[in-house]
Amino acid sequence: MTLEATNTSVLRLPSTNGRSPETTEPPTLTELARATDTRFILAVFTTLSGKPCAKLVPVESADELQSDGVGFAGYAAGAIGQVPKDPDLVALPDLSSFTPIPFIRDGLALVHCDPHVEGKPWPFAPRIILEKALAAAAEKGLTVKVGAEIEYFLVQRDQEGALRTADLLDTSRQPCYDARDVTRMYEHLTSISSAMNTLGWGNYANDHEDGNGQFEQNFRYDEALVTADRVMTLRYLISVLAEQRGMTATFMPKPFADRTGTGMHLHMSLWNGDRAAFPDAGDPRGLGLSDLAYSFIGGILDHACALQGVLAPTVNSYKRTGATATTSGATWSPRHATYGGNDRTHYLRVPDSHRVELRGGDGAANPYLAIAATVAAGLDGIDRHLDPGAPGDGVASDALPMTLLHAMDALAGDPVVTAALDAAGPGVAEYFTSLKREEFFQWHSTVTPWEIDNYLTAF
Structure with a gap:
């Protein structure tokens, strides 16, 4: 993730049609479409x-x-x-x-x-919920900017219906960054890259991730609502363009038990107008962060268990965060609410003094809700002047929820995160947790092949 923000757009807006600059109004939807x-x-x-x-x-x-x-x-x-x-x-x-x-x-x-x-x-509309969270930040004189890492697998089903990697030659034990795997998916990856750059999003990297068949495509960060819209747009583009090539693009957190899961890491920063609010060259802890940044971090860590209910919102999500090993040797999924410097084992990574990277989210996360809830948690930390402790600290009590049910219990018991979901009107948090608990018990009541294999003749 680079630090160069851009608001550049390749979209050419229609002319003012003879109107003077003083009376120029924003183009209408019809004008945007015609242009x-x-x-x-x-x-x-x-x-x-x-x-x-x-x-x-x-x-x-x-x-x-x-x-x-x-x-x-x-x-x-x-x-x-x-x-x-x-x-x-x-x-x-x-x-x-x-x-x-x-x-x-x-x-x-x-x-x-x-x-x-x-x-x-x-009030149940995620985009409106995020708008409320950003308005709360604006009341404190703060603008939230976000960058998102979009990971996904490209898969197909074999004749028996089993899931497999779309690229049958993508089989190495450590495929991450493999130039040959990237080249075989050249047409797909470059079609997505060209689309992003045509739109002025600033795509700057496309790579093969840690799992066989897994890729990541990045665009430059922007204001939070812009980035959330772009995440939804990009998921749509990736899905449709993959489908046109006979593949399925899945953002499912853990489609393969023995491979790395799919994350949606969020790079977050706060700004006072045009001035970045996080950097402080005099930071005694060595990360170059301001007191405000540490309080923001402290708020996120304090609410991490509840946040996971939004950042990792499916039964399958906890197959990712609960993984202990993968074929490649690492899971890259945090299991404890810790923070540190340029260290990808933490829940919150601080790659530089301008931003923090939240690594708890996965491909199933709704970007509007994920950003809204995280902003609310961070602002609560600022309000309470929370101190996250020394970088790298983390104890067993900081363990993240083990299942979706645990996460919903944590969310329901956290007044800050529930208030973020209820920001546009009451009942949203209760509705959301109820849906997710029902999802958990539907899964829990399903007899799986694992149970048949382990119990059929065991007694």
């Missing part, structure tokens, strides 16, 4: 589970989309806090997120939306 040869717009919102939902809107109806939004039966969409009798969920577009994606289909674009119900922002 980019867009014929159809995906109006996208995200559920609490991280599912992207959309309606395809022709450019001829862009004005109506901008003014009135587009309606959805929220219960049918999934985890969005509705029941069948509820009124429509209306998605209103945020024009700043307008993104042409002709590399998916010619003339296609998407725009991220904020769901409303009966004219009011819907």
Whole structure:
């Protein structure tokens, strides 16, 4: 992760059509679409589970989309806090997120939306929850910037339906950074890289990760909401472009028991206007951080167990954080709430004085919720002037939750993280933990092949 921020966009906005600079207004959705040869717009919102939902809107109806939004039966969409009798969920577009994606289909674009119900922002909408968290930071004079590392596996199913690596030659014991494995996936990786750079995101690296069939693609950091939108957009792009090549891109945290799991590491920093708030050359602890940065770290560590319920939100997530070994020899997944310098074994890594890297999140994490909850935890640390102790400290009591059920218990008992989820309205945290507990018990009640193998003739 580099430190050069960019707000550059290759998107060419329409001209002012003869209007003077003093009276220039932001372009409308129709103008954005016409200027980019867009014929159809995906109006996208995200559920609490991280599912992207959309309606395809022709450019001829862009004005109506901008003014009135587009309606959805929220219960049918999934985890969005509705029941069948509820009124429509209306998605209103945020024009700043307008993104042409002709590399998916010619003339296609998407725009991220904020769901409303009966004219009011819907409190169960993850994007709105993040907006509330960022507003709380702004009240303290702080801007949150975030970079995200997007990891995933490229897989296929064999004739028996078993999951396998899409590249059948990707079999080495330590495939990480292998130039040959990267080259065989050249067309896929470069199509994603070119898409990001066409959009002005600043893709700066694409690599083979630690597991066979696992890759990571990075883009430069930006303001938190921009990055969260881009994570959702990139997951969509990766999934669709992989599918077009006969592969499945999965962000599942642990698709293979003997391989490294898939993370979504978040690089976070706070800013006062244009000034970075983390660096302090006089830091006696040697990491070059300010007191504010240490308090932010202290807040995240203090709420780490509850945060894991949002950062690692599936049953499968705890196969990743609970792993003790992999074929390559390392899991790269933190098991304790510790922090330190440029050391990837910690929950919070401090690679330099400008940022902290939160390594507890995985590929199933909803980026809006993950960032919102983490910001709330960090701000609580600032409010309470928490001291995280010396770098590298960590004791057995700092162990992260062992299962999704443990994580939900921790989340439900943490007033700061629950308040972050409830920031736009009450009931979200209770709804989320209830869904996740149900998910755990559905899994727990399923008889697995492991049980058959171990118990069928054991007694």
